[in-house]
Amino acid sequence: MPVPGPAAFGRGVVVSSGAAPPAPWSDAPVVTIDDDVLADPAATVVTLHDAWARRQPIVVALGVDPARFRHPESIDTEPWRLAPDAEPWSDRLHFLVWANTYDARAGEPTWWWGVKAARVADGATARADGVADITLPGGAPAWIDGGPRRPWSLDDTDGAEVVHSESVEAGTLATVPAPVEPSAPLAVDQLAAVGHMAGPSRVIAPAGSGKTRVLTERLRHLHRDRGYEPAGVLAVAYNKQAQLEMQARTTDFRPRVRTLNSLGLWVLAEHRRRSPAVVNERDVRDLVESLMPGGRPRRSNTDPIGPYVESLSLIRLGLVDPDVVEAMRDDVPGLAAMFPEYRRRLADRGVVDFDEQIYSAVETLLRDGPFRRSMQSTCRHLLVDEFQDLTPAHVLMLRLLALPALDVFGVGDDDQCIYGHAGADPAFLIDYAGLFPGAVAHPLNVNYRCPVEVVDGARTLLGYNHRRVAKAITAGPDNDTMAGTLRLVEHASDAAATAAVDVVSAWLAEPGVEPVSIALLARVNSLLLAPHVALHVAGIPVSSVLRPDVLERTGMRAALAYLRIAASSEAMAAGDIVEILRRPTRGLPQWFPERLHRRARWSVRQLRAVADQVTDKDGHKVHRLADDLHVVTDAGRAGTTRDVLETVRDDVGLGSAMSLLDRTGGGQGSSHLDDLEGLLGVADLHPDVGGFEQWLRDVFGRAVDPDGVT
Structure with a gap:
């Protein structure tokens, strides 16, 4: 038969190893598949994918039976052991060998897509005259395209229609529409993103640049203008609110839109033939408490369960070794042993918690290769919102579903990465093409929402980010140009709350x-503490996102315990000393907290007496603790709340300890060091050390006013 079809298709050929390729491919690059490649296929897969994405004709020389990599591989590995870009290489290897190649192993090249297409509909026939691959039931000639899906003009295809191989696999011979521009009135940069031709794409979308519109118009373009099968296109929203907004903008064609967690839950429901129930936070805490090591008495104003819940999230969403998480924190003893038992208890009950929806979905996709392949057929084209906030587990799940083509339209802004506590990393956007080979960048450069002065100020501020995608941000032509829309107020570092009031x-x-018309923003929630309290004290109504549980965060708990110690001087509560034992870490033996709880109150002198009763090695550590507490109590006798907090941060080393916890990924949505700064921001509003904590809790006990300052 005449081969290899229109040059624009970039078709290759498969031959047996050692055989000469047919004449049309005599000068094409040769990629050999042999035992060595099957043992380590990564580099070969990269080469094949590059050729397929660029439609470069190649020769695949098969030196092994293709049945050896035909079936999808199953990987029985704990997901936390894997990187976000891990994959079963056979998924892509099998696809890329056959997706856009003739089979010439028997001599005469065979285009298997034409053979398969002829079986899809009565009246369709394969043809060997070189005019097309098949004759459609109506008599029209058509090619079956096996490259990255895209629209074709008749000029590119020698006047014949095109059916994409995805349509053949879906059981239809629907022809590919001619190229058309998206129908919505869009700006030039938005239009380029929505009309992206083929393959994966990264859309950097700063605030106010029309991100949601680009996503929804891309969905409409694929469904309406390009005729993609709806069952193969899926939009993924970061949360329920974003999902509802996308759905509200697409009621005219109702595409599939899921949140990340509902996507994970759907994977589990499809695999288990039923959807597992999702337990609530109370059930999670009860289960964690039942698995916590013994001898951990609950103390007032502390939450010993919370650190375990946060750490379980870091393991599963951040894909971090349980032993590493336990070692890098000082408040989760026994975590590594708890982790598998916690998951076993959930499985025994047939339920999942919030993070298990993702983690268990990843595990299922890895372990059941045939099931993974079936799910991939429903996720051929993914459109993913807020890509900068994805955790390693999210990225791994999306890649497993997007294989083998990895056609993901990712939208986000690396400058807005806010969920680093679970491993979210702007690198997923910065290095996007490493995750999705061949990705084309489509930056949105115009902010249509904010006054010109605000856009200019934001651009300057964001320019201080050293690890980011280089971008230009300009104000839209109709943005407010009035002077004075952005005003900078300079203040001393300890006067932010007063300046805000x-x-x-x-x-x-x-x-x-x-x-109600005023909004006060901060970089992270804990830095809202000072203005929240200051506004309350000033008698200004407040509707704040902060709740009393912000005081139960690791850094807050430790700082408040130090304040109680400073106020109690020679009668320090045993529970408060236990709270600060490892903040900063002091290497004290595991039996020491139990020893402390033998009495309710301690003085520095009594602690030193304990040091004289133990080994020299442990005694030195106890003396160091006593030295720190002596410094703190001295600060409490002579100074203010601020004096004590600064002493604890700088002299005792709590600031360094919290910075270390932040660097190791143990943050809970914001920095622990920010927690200390948040408390320092309120310290001058109540300088009395002894009454500070109760005063602070009383402020949080006041009713929130829905019509107050946001």
């Missing part, structure tokens, strides 16, 4: 300005 009070003094 002054600004808000000045606004409220203007005619017609209501508290």
Whole structure:
């Protein structure tokens, strides 16, 4: 038969190892598949994928029976042992060998897609005249394209229609529409992203650049203009609110839209033939508490369960070794042993928690190769929102589903990465092409929402990020150009809360300005603590996202315990000393907390007496603890709340300890060091060390006003 079809298709050929390729491929690069490749296929898969994505004709020389890599591989490995870019290489190897190649092992090249297509519909026939691959039931000639899906003009295909191989696999011979521009009125940069031709794409979308519109119009373009099978296109939203917004904008064609967690739950439901129930936070905490090591008495104003819940999340979403997580924290003894038992208990009950929806979905996709292949047929084209906030487990799940073509349209902004506590990393956007080979960058450069001064200020501020995608951000042509829309207020580092109250009070003094019209933002939640409290103290109504449980975060708990110690001087509560034992770490023996709980109160002198009763090695550590507590109690006798907190941060070393915890991924949505700064921001509002904590809790006990400052 005449081969190899229109040159634009870039078709290759498969031959037996050692055989000469047919004449059309005599000068094409040769990729050999042999035993060595099957033992370590990564490099060969990269080469094959590059050729397939660029439609470069190649010769695949088969030196092994292709049945050896035909069936999808199953991987029985704990997901936390894997990197986000891990994959069963056979998925891509099998696909790339055959996706866009003739089979010439028997001599005459055979285009198997034409043979398969002829079986899809009555009246369709394969043809060997070189005019096309098949004759459609209506008599029209058509090619079956096996490359990355894209629209074709008749000029590119010698006047014949095109059916994509995805359609053949879906049981239809629907022809590929001619190229058309997206129908929505879009800006130039948005139009380029929505009309992206083929393969994966990274869309960097700064705030106000029309991210959601680009996503929804891309969905509409694929469904309406390009005729993609709806069962193969899936949009993935970061949370329920984003999912509902996408659905509200696409009611005219109702695409499939799922959140990340509902995607994981769907994977599990398909595999188990039923959807597992999702337990609530109370059930999670009860289960964790039942598995915690003994001898951990619950103390007032502490939450010993929370650190375990956070650490279980870091293991499963951050894909971190349980032993590493336990070692890098000082408040989760026995975590590594708890982890498999916690998961076993969930499995025995047939339920999942929030993070297990993702982790168990990844595990299922890895362990059941045939099931993974069936799910991949429903996720051929993924559109993923808020890519910068994906954790390693999210990325791994999406890649497993997007294999083998890895056609993912990822939208996000590396400058807005806010969920680093579970391993979210702007590198997933920065190095996007490493995860999704051949990805084309489509930056959105225009902010259509904010006044020009605000856009200019944001651009300057974001420029201080050293690890980011280089980007230009400009204001839209219709943005507000009024001067004074951005005002910078300089203040001392310890006067942020007072400055915020002054600004808000000045606004409220203007005619017609209501508290509900004012929003106060901070980099992380814990830095809202000072303005939250200061506004309350000033009598300004507040509707804040902060709740009393912010005081139970690791850094907060330790700092408040030090304040109680400073106020109690020679009668330090045993529970408070236990709370700060490992903040900073002091290497004290495991039996020491139990020894402390033998009495309710301690003085520094009594602690030193214990040091004289133990080995020299342990005694030195106890003396070091006593030295630290002596410094803290001295600060409490002579100084203010701020004096004590600064002493604890700088002299005792709590600041360094919290920085270390932040670097190791143990943050809970924001930095532990920020927690200390948050407390310091409120310290001057109540300088009395002894009454500070109760005063702070009383402020949080006040009712939130829904019409207050946000």
